[in-house]
Amino acid sequence: MFISNVHASGFQSSAVETSATLPLQGTQIAAQWDQLYLFLVGLSAFFFVLVVGGMIYLAFRYRKSHSPRATYITHHHGLEALWTAIPTVLLVGIFIWGWSVYTKMIQAPGDAMEVRVVARKWNWQFQYSDGRVTLGELFVPVDKPVKLIMSSEDVIHSMFIPNFRLKQDVVPGMYTTIWFEPTITGKHQIFCTEYCGTGHSEMLAKVIVLTDEQWKTWWMGKKISATIPFAGIGGIAMPQVQASASGGAVKLSGLALEGKALFQTKTCTTCHSDDGSPKIGPSLKGVFGHKVELADGTSVQADENYLRESIENPTAKIVKGFQPIMPTFKGMMSETEMNAVISYIKSLK
Amino acid sequence: MATIEKHSPATPSGAHHYLNHGKGLWSWLTTLDHKRIGVMYLFTVLTFFLVGGLLAIAIRIELFTPGRTIMDADTYNRVFTLHGAIMVFLVIIPAIPASLGNFILPMMLGAKDVAFPRLNLASYYIYITGAVVALTSLLFGGVDTGWTFYTPYSATAGIGVVYVLCGAFIAGFSSILTGLNFIVTIHKLRAEGQHWDRLPLFCWALYATSIIQVLATPVLAITLILLVFERLTHIGIFDASLGGDPILFQHFFWFYSHPAVYIMILPAMGVISEVIPVFSRKPIFGYKAIAWSSFGIALLAFLVWGHHLFVSGQSELANFIFSLLTIFVAVPTGIKVFSWVATLYKGSIHFKVPMLYALGFLELFTIGGLTGVFLAIVSINVHLTDTYFVIAHFHYVMVGGALMAFTGGIHYWYPKITGRLYDEASGVWAFIFVIVGFNLTFFPQFIVGAQGMPRRYWNYLPEFTTLNQLSTLGSFLLLAGFVWTAFYLWRGLKHGPLAGDNPWNSLTLEWQTPSPPPHDNFAIDPIVTDWPYAYRAENEK
Numbered sequence: 001m002f003i004s005n006v007h008a009s010g011f012q013s014s015a016v017e018t019s020a021t022l023p024l025q026g027t028q029i030a031a032q033w034d035q036l037y038l039f040l041v042g043l044s045a046f047f048f049v050l051v052v053g054g055m056i057y058l059a060f061r062y063r064k065s066h067s068p069r070a071t072y073i074t075h076h077h078g079l080e081a082l083w084t085a086i087p088t089v090l091l092v093g094i095f096i097w098g099w100s101v102y103t104k105m106i107q108a109p110g111d112a113m114e115v116r117v118v119a120r121k122w123n124w125q126f127q128y129s130d131g132r133v134t135l136g137e138l139f140v141p142v143d144k145p146v147k148l149i150m151s152s153e154d155v156i157h158s159m160f161i162p163n164f165r166l167k168q169d170v171v172p173g174m175y176t177t178i179w180f181e182p183t184i185t186g187k188h189q190i191f192c193t194e195y196c197g198t199g200h201s202e203m204l205a206k207v208i209v210l211t212d213e214q215w216k217t218w219w220m221g222k223k224i225s226a227t228i229p230f231a232g233i234g235g236i237a238m239p240q241v242q243a244s245a246s247g248g249a250v251k252l253s254g255l256a257l258e259g260k261a262l263f264q265t266k267t268c269t270t271c272h273s274d275d276g277s278p279k280i281g282p283s284l285k286g287v288f289g290h291k292v293e294l295a296d297g298t299s300v301q302a303d304e305n306y307l308r309e310s311i312e313n314p315t316a317k318i319v320k321g322f323q324p325i326m327p328t329f330k331g332m333m334s335e336t337e338m339n340a341v342i343s344y345i346k347s348l349k
Numbered sequence: 350m351a352t353i354e355k356h357s358p359a360t361p362s363g364a365h366h367y368l369n370h371g372k373g374l375w376s377w378l379t380t381l382d383h384k385r386i387g388v389m390y391l392f393t394v395l396t397f398f399l400v401g402g403l404l405a406i407a408i409r410i411e412l413f414t415p416g417r418t419i420m421d422a423d424t425y426n427r428v429f430t431l432h433g434a435i436m437v438f439l440v441i442i443p444a445i446p447a448s449l450g451n452f453i454l455p456m457m458l459g460a461k462d463v464a465f466p467r468l469n470l471a472s473y474y475i476y477i478t479g480a481v482v483a484l485t486s487l488l489f490g491g492v493d494t495g496w497t498f499y500t501p502y503s504a505t506a507g508i509g510v511v512y513v514l515c516g517a518f519i520a521g522f523s524s525i526l527t528g529l530n531f532i533v534t535i536h537k538l539r540a541e542g543q544h545w546d547r548l549p550l551f552c553w554a555l556y557a558t559s560i561i562q563v564l565a566t567p568v569l570a571i572t573l574i575l576l577v578f579e580r581l582t583h584i585g586i587f588d589a590s591l592g593g594d595p596i597l598f599q600h601f602f603w604f605y606s607h608p609a610v611y612i613m614i615l616p617a618m619g620v621i622s623e624v625i626p627v628f629s630r631k632p633i634f635g636y637k638a639i640a641w642s643s644f645g646i647a648l649l650a651f652l653v654w655g656h657h658l659f660v661s662g663q664s665e666l667a668n669f670i671f672s673l674l675t676i677f678v679a680v681p682t683g684i685k686v687f688s689w690v691a692t693l694y695k696g697s698i699h700f701k702v703p704m705l706y707a708l709g710f711l712e713l714f715t716i717g718g719l720t721g722v723f724l725a726i727v728s729i730n731v732h733l734t735d736t737y738f739v740i741a742h743f744h745y746v747m748v749g750g751a752l753m754a755f756t757g758g759i760h761y762w763y764p765k766i767t768g769r770l771y772d773e774a775s776g777v778w779a780f781i782f783v784i785v786g787f788n789l790t791f792f793p794q795f796i797v798g799a800q801g802m803p804r805r806y807w808n809y810l811p812e813f814t815t816l817n818q819l820s821t822l823g824s825f826l827l828l829a830g831f832v833w834t835a836f837y838l839w840r841g842l843k844h845g846p847l848a849g850d851n852p853w854n855s856l857t858l859e860w861q862t863p864s865p866p867p868h869d870n871f872a873i874d875p876i877v878t879d880w881p882y883a884y885r886a887e888n889e890k
Contacts, residue, residue, distance in 0.1 A: 021796050037729055037799075044719040051690055051715045055708060058693035062629075063700065070631040071695035072885050080638050083687040084680060091676040091722070098726030099669065105728055106665060155502040156595055158660065158735060162801030165732040169661045171596065172501060173589025176662045189810075193735040193803040195495050196502060198422050201806035313592060331590065 026163030026188055026209075027180050032101050033165040040094070105166070108179035112145035116255070116339040119150065119157035119170040122199030124190065127339050130219075131255045136205045138190070140182060141215035147179040149304060153335045158194035161207060169194055173312070175304040182209040259344025262337055266329065274348050281326060282319045288346045293320040307342050366768070370868040381466035382868060386473055387452030388766065391759075393477065394448055395835075397439040402831065404432035409790070409824040412817050415809050425807040426493035433496030438517050439480050441747055442609060444755045445616035446562075447476070447527055450555050453762060454531060456859035456866065457549050459540025459875040464533040468526055476523035483516025495805060497606070500587035500598040504579050511580055514573045521566045521573075524612070528562030531555050540858065542877035549857050549881045550639055554619025557643035561608045561615075561650055569605035572598065596661050603654035611650040613747055615643055617754030618685055621707050624761050625689050627855045628704035629696030632882035635688040642681035649678050659730045668727050675725040682718055686711065701853070702776035706757025709784045713749025717742060720795065738798030741791045749787060756783070756834065763838065764848030768865040771841035775833065782830030789823025857881045 025031045061067075115138065116127040126138045140146045150159060152172040159178065160167040168178045182188070192203035210218060263269060271281035287302045295318040300306055309316055311333070314326035333341065367384045371377075377385055407428050411418045420428070455463050463469050486492050486509035494503040494510055503510050535556050539548070575586050576598065585591025587598040618639075626633045633639060655663060655671030689711060698704070720742040723729050733739060764770055793816040798804075802813045809817065851860040858881075862871050
């Protein structure tokens with residue numbers, strides 16, 4: 001255990017404005033999200049008063065006892081044009097604003113620290129680049145971008161971090177990603193938000209945002225002496241529902257090194273080299289992040305999902321100049337092993 | 350009221366009508382009369398509404414405290430799945446079209462029946478068969494997948510899910526055939542002089558609904574059958590471990606189920622468009638805009654399914670397109686809402702129970718619609734989706750919209766169907782319970798959702814407790830309102846004062862014949878000479 005599991009009292013940074021109805025703003029993007037959300041709340045309140053207030057006023061103003069005879073009115077083209085045009089313009093404006101926030105949410109900085117997430121019934125496992133694995137607690141440094149590369153071992157789960165206004169489904173058979181740059185140290189709640197059976201509502205975890213010093217200590221594999229307060233939701237302290245599982249067992253080798261060992265034991269080396277020389281299959285040196293020419297004349301950008309597909313369903317995309325003879329490794333590697341092998345291939349620059 | 354009651358004869362109007370046309374249970378079970386089929390649908394739908402409603406109360410009691418209150422997680426998961434599946438497939442989808450629509454649509458057109466009466470009866474039995482097959486799952490331990498049946502979870506869950514899928518598959522054909530029947534009826538059986546621009550808006554709404562039913566429901570059927578095959582033969586369409594794509598299921602499912610949302614709400618809008626002019630004694634404002642906006646909504650219905658998949662892992666380009674298309678749903682919807690409110694201007698408002706429900710609909714549907722704009726925006730959706738914010742949003746639309754209009758419609762056409770009046774004072778009080786109870790149940794869910802409480806959670810963090818308890822309290826008020834409503838409507842069947850043929854002085858055709866209507870609806874085929882909203886001074890009594 002690296003972190004003592006205390007129930008912190010109300011932790012709230014005075015630098016952060018929080019709204020009573022929203023969770024803590026744990027990132028810069030959360031603040032931008034809140035601005036748009038609160039604008040929509042204001043706009044909705046305006047239209048609600050206009051429509052429902054107008055309805056109540058008109059209904060009472062023209063009630064039978066005050067208005068025994070109705071006036072014969074069928075339509076008014078000007079008015080109808082107006083209440084078609086004004087909402088259209090407003091909606092397009094909101095859409096553009098919303099999209100501009102979304103582009104920030106999905107564009108991870110190139111230097112983001114990568115952590116691999118494996119979801120399963122019913123816990124969250126985090127794999128770091130040095131090979132260490134934590135369960136139920138994701139350790140990250142403050143003010144540094146972090147990218148999560150996520151996959152599932154069984155059914156669809158969803159990673160939801162309310163304080164970061166982030167959510168992304170975690171799907172078996174593919175990688176999905178999110179990124180964040182936390183601005184507040186402390187523990188931030190993670191929920192599973194895609195229904196996954198009996199333990200769905202207990203499939204919880206925490207993002208533990210450490211100060212620079214704490215991070216260096218943790219990354220060196222040492223125990224942190226300070227207690228980490230729970231940032232909570234909306235700045236309200238609450239008891240932890242799930243006991244923290246493990247602070248992270250340090251492994252000697254990095255994730256890529258682990259992958260290198262698997263590359264041998266899973267007999268990948270029979271057909272694939274790591275030095276650029278083609279064997280039965282193409283060499284895997286310098287593949288990641290580059291364009292790969294395929295046999296059918298098209299090309300594909302080699303990303304996480306391409307590598308995964310090439311391992312699980314090798315005949316889906318055949319590299320130009322090679323035969324479709326590789327067997328599938330689907331079901332022969334755990335998610336954790338898959339992550340290690342892909343990390344290794346990524347490291348072959 | 351009591352004095353009138355004393356003079357009530359044993360049968361309303363004392364005449365020959367559809368209720369005494371044939372005697373005994375068999376005459377009902379084999380009837381080809383659209384009115385009787387409508388009444389059978391009405392009773393069946395209300396029975397399922399009772400079951401689904403009690404399941405909802407069980408959910409709210411369980412969520413009164415974090416952790417276990419009355420049931421364990423596995424039971425809870427089965428209860429919310431059953432609640433959702435019953436309410437969507439067996440209550441809201443057939444509610445207005447199959448019950449009120451069946452009864453009223455042919456009469457509004459001046460017709461003796463729907464175009465295919467035998468097909469109409471077959472639809473009812475197909476619906477019942479689907480319901481029975483779906484409920485058979487209870488014998489196999491129930492279903493815990495949620496009504497959305499997402500793969501791969503549903504591909505691995507208990508065998509009961511196969512029965513629910515088959516049940517929904519079968520019930521879908523009932524929906525398709527009813528839609529087909531209505532389209533042909535509207536095209537071929539309109540009265541002489543009832544040009545398209547004289548068609549009541551309820552008929553326009555049912556027409557738009559029917560198009561969606563006929564075009565979208567087959568996709569659901571295909572999807573459900575693929576999932577059944579997947580389970581039985583492991584062919585690997587959706588299951589990633591067999592090489593399938595789990596997100597493909599979500600695309601297929603929502604390609605039907607998003608349009609299905611409009612199958613639920615368009616008929617409700619049709620009811621509101623009838624009730625508001627009658628109780629304002631004034632033409633509906635912007636008849637053409639309301640009629641055409643139904644088709645605008647029906648068209649958009651097919652183009653926005655991807656907004657259910659913003660965080661599923663679908664491409665960013667898809668998110669862009671679906672978000673952009675989705676926001677435009679607010680435009681035709683807004684046109685309708687503004688037109689309904691404008692109808693009140695310089696009217697002569699009668700605060701009768703159906704009108705109260707129409708005004709209540711406007712309040713709830715406005716909230717449901719505005720919060721829909723939040724969810725249409727991708728960035729905002731990311732935080733709110735799969736939380737209680739979404740639960741609140743679709744209950745405001747589905748219950749606040751569709752079921753409020755259904756309840757209002759039942760009150761509006763009650764005298765037509767039964768020949769009697771319900772107790773007005775009880776109706777007003779029950780309405781107050783329903784509207785207050787509804788808002789208390791679901792408004793706190795917007796807040797707890799924005800705070801981060803996920804949906805389908807049996808257990809929740811202690812800080813969400815207060816809002817959940819308010820919600821549970823509200824659900825009891827809502828229950829009280831509906832129980833009271835059931836009571837006075839039931840009592841009115843025997844003890845209500847006679848309504849007369851046209852107690853609301855409506856101008857649509859169904860009211861221009863005795864209440865309850867004779868077996869053939871009209872003694873003489875009606876001829877339409879004016880549009881149905883001509884509430885001019887000379888037409889007022």
